[in-house]
Amino acid sequence: MKKIKLTVEGMHCASCASNIERALKKVAGIKSVCVAILLNKVIIEAENNIDINEITKAISKVGYKVVKIE
């Protein structure tokens, strides 16, 4: 298990938060998704071997941009 903190651009309403949650829950290996919409942060708990590219791809597919990965 590891924690990944993303800064995501383009989230501006609650629907955006739920879109990202929905999209990420479909990515294998992700345990939990937390969207702090007012801070533009998405905090993910995922298995250690998760592919970060899968995550950024899933997010960009629904129309948002990952600008920072921590």
Added chain:
Amino acid sequence: MEHQHNAKNPNKSMTAEEMNMTSEEHAKMMGGEHSKSHNHNQPVDNSEIVKWKRKLILTWIFTIPIALFMLFEKIFGKMIFGDLTSWIILAIGFPVIFVFGFETIKGGLRGFVTFYFNMDSLISLGTIIAYISGFLNFFGIVQDYSGIAAMIMSFYITGKYFEVKARGRASQEIIKLLHLGAKNARVLRNKQEIEIPIEEIKIGDIMIIKPGEKIPTDGIVIKGESAVDESMITGESIPNEKKIGNNVIGATINQDGILYVKATKIGKDTFLAHIIELVEEAQGTKVPIQKLADKITSIFIPTVLIISILTLIAWYIITKDFSKSLGITISVLVIACPCALGLATPTALMVGSGMGAKKGILIRKGEAIQTMKEIKIIVFDKTGTITKGKPEVTNIFSEVKENYLLEVAASLEKLSEHPVARAIVNKALEFKIKKYKSVEKFKILRGKGVEGYIGKKKIVIGNELLINERKISIKGFEDKIHKFEEEGKTTMIVSENDKVIGVIAVADALKEDSIEAIQLLNLSGYRTVMITGDNEKTAKSIAKQVGIKEVIANVLPEDKVKKIEELQMQGMVSFVGDGVNDAPALKQSNVGIAMGTGTDIAIESGDIVLTNGSLKGVVSAINLSKETFKKIKQNLFWAFAYNVIAIPIAIAGFLSPVIAEIAMATSSISVVTNANLLRNKRI
């Protein structure tokens, strides 16, 4: 004493010298630092606000003429430039919708491709349909709504601007926290002072911090003495005196002396970094009451899309007036607002946790805010929570020489980490006992005491429980033991070969504001309970001093969880304790409040963490949670009410599209503004 005096002097004089000799330079430096810290004190991300402001101005420059043309038509019944007017409106409206509104339209329309809708999807669809009606009008199909389209977009942008501004205000405390850290540090490298960016500090670096400067990172003072303002981290307004050996926290401000600090923690490991992580993560946690709102938000837009299509069909069947039906449909599309619903909880949580962070109250889980109002019983751990957690030996009563007693006791106790053990060892040091006896077969009996052999002598040191268990008679000592206990002291009975040789009483002073805090909680109607491993008498005495009526004594550390479970049968329980030893109890209770221990916070335990050790923080945390939750409830109520009322009115055809858009924008602004009003509450 003398030593301390000497150590203090050179630094003080150095400070004065520095100030005198280079006062000009010093002022410059202070000024420089000031402007620097000013920079990070203005951290609210303005780029978003600036962006929307620019859009706002541009869009109205174009939209005002359109509004005037439409007004002219209303008043005089004819179009200002005749048939050309429609073309002019379409031309002016184009940049409003597709240039200034580009981001909105693009994001919104994408939803129709990916089926991940957002609130822009509704606005985009509404404005585009309205704009296209301008072209259809030339064929006489439908009334021209293109002017309306421009106005909808303009009001949307206006609303967005105010919302972004209010959101900026809602997050200002937290954003400030994110930017609180120092940017640069002055360190000693190769005997030279050099200024380096904070990222380049290494553990073990000696940092030099002048008066008025921020301490770059966590460390330990190795030279100098000064008052340090820690209010930004702990909320404690009185500066803390720091001298050699004291820990200092990065981002706090050195006030009057020069400090030489050895860096002990850097980057992600610092106290500030932990606080930031905690606060940031809390923003994404859910408050249970929001669940319904979340569910609604997730199906809101498709639902509204279906409703709007049904509205169009129904109105057309009833009235056979396509223009009117389309106008009403546009109203339905733009008035529906999932935004207010979605912002209700996060904004209130943001303002609340920001206010808390400023006062040293860190809300880790949104859920705690909701649970807090159900709490009936507050259980306090004694040591380190109600008391300072630094026990000292107050009395020694023995049949042998005090020196001998202490020597025996300290020889065993120095092998234990327990605070009481440390108190005994400290006392031995005071007695100048330097040589300890070697101890064999040493054993720690958790919650009871210690035992071991010194040579052939069997030594047992512990509380009455242990001594009774070993069937050692305390005859001749009972009176003393009970007297100490009634005074709230912990007594350690020292026995040698199953015979008591003396008693050592240890007392742990109350924290200054424990009494006041407990009184406030009692007055608010909470059942306050103290839990401790101490025996009944000692515990009761402390409880009485602090104003707690109920005591659970003689509790072994591992039994705390069980005791809390028992209390939970009678009502929701909040447990207040230090995050290190009490982690299981904190987890078991409904709201765990972890007390910070100076420079360490136990991140993983506790739903709420107090960074300063004061029990008054518990009172504030309760008030803050209740007020924040009240705001969340208000916000959700208004957001629900708005949609429940506004959508039917729009369907019924009582709202023009422009008024609908204004109402929508107002609803989300009002939710964020209401959250900001939380700041007016005293906590």
